[in-house]
Amino acid sequence: MKIGIIGGGSWGTTLAQALTDNNNEVLIRDINADFVKKINETHLHPFFDKPIPESIKATTDLDEIANYSDYLVLCVPTKFMRGVLKELYSATKGQKTLINVSKGIEPDTSYLVSQIVEQEMKEKVKDYVVLSGPSHAEELIDRKFTCLVSASKNSEAAKKVQLIFSNDKYIRVYTSDDVVGVETGGAIKNAIAVVSGIATGLGLGENARAALITRGIRETIKVVEILGGKTETAYGLSGIGDLIVTASSMNSRNFQAGLRIGKGEDYGHVLETSAQTVEGVRTIEAAHTIAKKYNTELPLIDLAYEVLFEGREIKEALSSLLNRDLKQEI
Ligand SMILES: NC(=O)c1ccc[n+]([C@@H]2O[C@H](COP(=O)([O-])OP(=O)(O)OC[C@H]3O[C@@H](n4cnc5c(N)ncnc54)[C@H](O)[C@@H]3O)[C@@H](O)[C@H]2O)c1
Structure with a gap:
């Protein structure tokens, strides 16, 4: 079948290859x-300068993409999503x-992107x-x-996307009905990856990183629950799975951005000079706003917000984390 992809950067063009293979x-x-x-x-x-199938067109x-197919993949950074959807609304027929x-x-x-879509594409x-x-x-x-999860309120639509992307060679897709849980997990892990990078940049070791990832999943669960998603989704591929791969890998540009910040670079400069999208820094801001609105504490994200946006000194912020009241783990 025909599939249109809006946003042909690192991820969009990579998915184009997978879809062509299928x-x-x-x-x-x-x-x-x-x-x-x-x-x-x-x-x-x-981005990667690797050969991709010749049949992929760009x-x-x-207007051309809007009416190319009934299936459109949205793959632009979230900060551009609303603008893209406004244009798409005017350009699409049907x-x-x-x-x-x-x-x-x-x-x-x-x-979340699902809410922006509801508002702009109606x-x-x-x-x-x-x-x-x-x-x-x-x-x-x-x-x-690679394993992915396809979530939709319409189980038939989730299954259709599962079939489109799965193959018997390298992609396996599971389904879910928890759109909010899946979207929230995918977003919050980028924020935690920045925090994990900052900690590594400061010279903390693997013990600290494991602790941050584990506490990060607690914060993911809190935001999932606040926004109306299911707790168990946070324990799945889109939550803990994505957190593991992002928060400890040099392949993650969010982790790398945090690493540079932890080593002392200004975050504005880090964002300006990153060739690819770093969603995590803006997600720290958004998640902090959500926590305040719902009167909830997200210790790692709140602290990262204070360091990045309010100029709090990193080492002092870290020691304040250790000086919080001692308590039960769960
Ligand atoms: N790279 C990954 O491994 C990966 C994996 C899963 C999800 N994602 C997510 O996918 C999204 C995109 O990430 P990426 O890594 O491809 O980023 P990227 O910076 O490599 O690419 C983004 C692309 O969007 C394009 N773009 C910007 N505004 C546009 C518009 N109005 N219309 C069409 N294209 C536009 C840019 O020109 C760029 O090519 C992010 O939300 C990211 O978190 C990335």
């Missing part, structure tokens, strides 16, 4: 004309099944599915084994 026809839309040219003319991944034209693969919370509003959404889980583009581009 015998689909794929068109990518990206606003970066150099990426589009590179995909069409050299058949190389725009365009800068929104209803679409939207498959969101981006992982973040909208910075100014603290909305009656033009046939079904909404989120596809998430532990997945570095750097590995999937080499067709390394």
Whole structure:
């Protein structure tokens, strides 16, 4: 079948290859004309410079992608999502099944992508599915084994996306009905990955990282529950699975951004000079806003917020974490 992908960066172009391997026809839309040219003319991944199937086509034209297929994959950074959906609403004829693969919370509003889609695409959404889980583009581009979860309120739509993306060689997709839980886990893990990177940059070791990841899952669960998702989803691929792969890997640009911040670089400079999207820093801001709104403490995220956005000294912040009241683990 035909599938359109909006956003042909690291992840979008990697998914294009997987979808092509599964015998689909794929068109990518990206606003970066150099990426589009590179995909069409050299058949190389725009970030990784690795060969991708020649049948993958790319365009800068929104109208072309809007009406290319009934299935559109959303793969732009969350901060651009609302703008993309507004344009898409005007350009699409008929209803679409939207498959969101981006992982973040909208910075100014603290909305999940499912909520932005509801607000901006309204009656033009046939079904909404989120596809998430532990997945570095750097590995999937080499067709390394990856498990994902496809979540939708419509179980048939979740199953359809499961079938579209699964194959018997390197991708296995599970289904879920917990859109909020899956989206929240995918977003919060980027925030925790930044925290984990900061700790590593400060010279803390693997003991500390394991503790941060474990406490990070507690914070993920809190946000999942506040937003109305299921606790058990946080223990699945989109929660703990994605946290493990992101919060301890040099392949994670969120971990790497944290590492640079922990070594003393200014976070604004880190964001400006990262070639790829770093969702985690903005997610720290959004999750902190959610915690305040619902009167909940997220010790790691709140502390990272104070360091990044309020100028709190990192080492002092860390020692305040250790000086919190001693308590039961769970
Ligand atoms: N890279 C990964 O391993 C990975 C894995 C899973 C999920 N994700 C998520 O996917 C999303 C995208 O990440 P990425 O790594 O591909 O980022 P990226 O920075 O590599 O690519 C983003 C792409 O979006 C394009 N873009 C920006 N605005 C656009 C618009 N209005 N229309 C079309 N294209 C537009 C940019 O030109 C760029 O090519 C993020 O939310 C990320 O968390 C990434």
